Amino acid sequence: MTWRKDSALKDGFEIGVDLTGGYYDAGDNVKFNLPMSFSITMLAWSVIEFGDSMGSDQQHALEAIRWGTDYLMKATSIPNFIYVQVGEPYNDHNCWERPEDMDTARTPYAISKDFPGSEVAAEIAAALASSSIVFKRSNCTYSQELIRRAEMVFSFADKYRGFYNDTLYSWVCPFYCDYSGYQDELIWGAAWLYKATSKADYWDYVVKNASTLGNYNYNEFGWDNKNAGINVLVTRLNTCNSDLFIEKANKFACNLLPESPTRAVNYSAGGLMFKEGGSNMQHVTALSFLALVYSRYLEETDSVVACDGGVMADMNRFIKLAKGQVDYILGSNPMGLSYMVGYSGHYPQKIHHRASTLPSIDQHPCFIDCNGGKLYFNSSNPNANVLTGAVVGGPFKNDTYPDERVNFAQSEPTTYINAPLxxxxxxxxxxxxxxSRSFSN
Known part of the structure; x- marks a missing residue:
């Protein structure tokens, strides 16, 4: 990405804190730590489960994870005080500026024991804990630093419980409101801490608090709702008292299958998963990831899941299900369009992404202000820079895709779409x- 240059090098400096680094979660220039932490957790889980299949690219995955964890370590360096966002979202979203040109306020926002945010703190703990596993072999010292911080942050999240919506509502909503509550993140964080440390207290916490998840929403998984992820993760923990979670993982798996009477996921005519909410590809990639992890559980236990209506599914069924989604993303769809930018010769040209839309510093070294960038946003020309590898929000349910920046739910890429993929x-x-390519769903 030679067209990208340094940006936000003074984040946090106005208050005497170094908050540089980390990720802008989508096509804007704000750092939202809730979706960022989930993306890092998913990158780490990807390496844990499939790192042996990455070859030389595993090193790049580790670099991507560390770019995020280094930032999260800075954001959590003060006990009982966590920075959870950098940048004023409304001002940022009203501008179409390159990150290198940002002149909107880079205000840091934080949670504390008096102004809690258990969901974002627990998700940060999950990101640090899962990443500690990833670095255990290559950098033991860093791994230990990550797990110590993860335990500290989780303790804070659990001790000072509260919704970060209540603390920072006007700054996190409607962008990344918490709709599912913070109980799922607390259990998610504890499960990752158990996997990272093998400390019985964390597993006891998971079992003790399982009832707070209820018997619904076990089909949901993403930056906001961790329920399905918790149940599938438990299948990888090899511990006792896991029957309830595995039972729900089985129900989740049945609810993914198009042929299942209990299906809870819709499919387009072209075969793409659809769930309610914007940026549908976030559901496609996250659920496909869980389907693959679940298939490993079925393989290792030599199990077959029995769904209602006499539907039986083995590991290969879930692998084929995930493969169908990947093929769709990469071009096996009614439009013959790759939803991964830069892949194949036919992909979205006008994605909703500021840095991609505007000319690079190399090509246009002069400053482009807030309103100056709107000329490029409104242009019918393709984006100036190819954001290679980014997956956009995806087509409408009728398998059509209007290549337009204004349709951000379809044309905006996000870290939490890419990370599970x-x-x-x-x-x-x-x-x-x-x-082989193009299995049917």
Missing amino acids: VGVLAFFKAHSSNY
């Missing part, structure tokens, strides 16, 4: 001879 692609890269 890393592990999925690694798996199919390593098993390409076993699973």
Whole structure:
């Protein structure tokens, strides 16, 4: 990405804190730590499950994870005080500026024991804990630093419970409001801490608090709702008292299958998963990832899941399900369009992404202000820079895709769309001879 240059090098400096680094979550220039942390957790889980299939690219995955964890370590360096966002979202969203040109306020926002935010703190703990596993072999010292911080942050999240919506409503909503509550993140964080440390207290916490998840929403998984992810993660923990979670993981798996009477996911005529909410590809990649991880559980336990209506599914059924989604993303769809930018010769040209839309500093060294960038946003020309590898929000339910920046739910890429796809692609890269292209759903 030679067209990208340094940006936001003074984040936090106005208050004497270094908050440089980290990720802008989508096509804007704000750092939202809730979706960012989830993306890092998913990158780490990708390496944990499928790192052996990544080959030389695993090093790049580790670099991507560390770019995020280094930032999260800075954001959590003060006990009982966590920075959870950098940038004023309304001002930022009203401008169409390159990150290198940003002149909107880079205000840091934080949670504390008096102004809690358990969901974002627990998700940060999950990101640090899962990443500690990833670095255990290559950098033991860093791994230990990550797990110590993860435990501290989780303790804070659990001790000072509260919704970060209540603390920062006008700054996090409607962008990344918490709709599912913070109980799922607390259990998610504890499960990752158990996987990272093997400390019984964390597993006891998971079991004790499982009832707070209820018997619904076990089909949901993403930056806001961790329910399905918790149940599938538990299948990888090899511990006792996991029957309830595995039972729900089985229900979740049945609810993914198009042929299942209990299906809770819609499919387009072209075969793409659809769930309610914007940026549908975030559901496609996250659920495909869980389907693959669940298939490993079925393989290792030599199990077959029995769904209602006499539907039986083995590991290969879930692998084929995920493969169908990957094929759709990469071009096996009614439009013949790759929803991964830069892949194949036919992909979205006008994505909703500021840095991609505007000319690079190399090509246009002069400053482009807030309103100056809108000329490029409104242009019918393709974006100036190819954001190679980014997956956009995806088509409408009728399998059509208008290549327009204004349709951000369709044309905006996000880190939490891409992160789960890393592990999925690694798996199919390593098993390409076993699973030929274009399996039907």
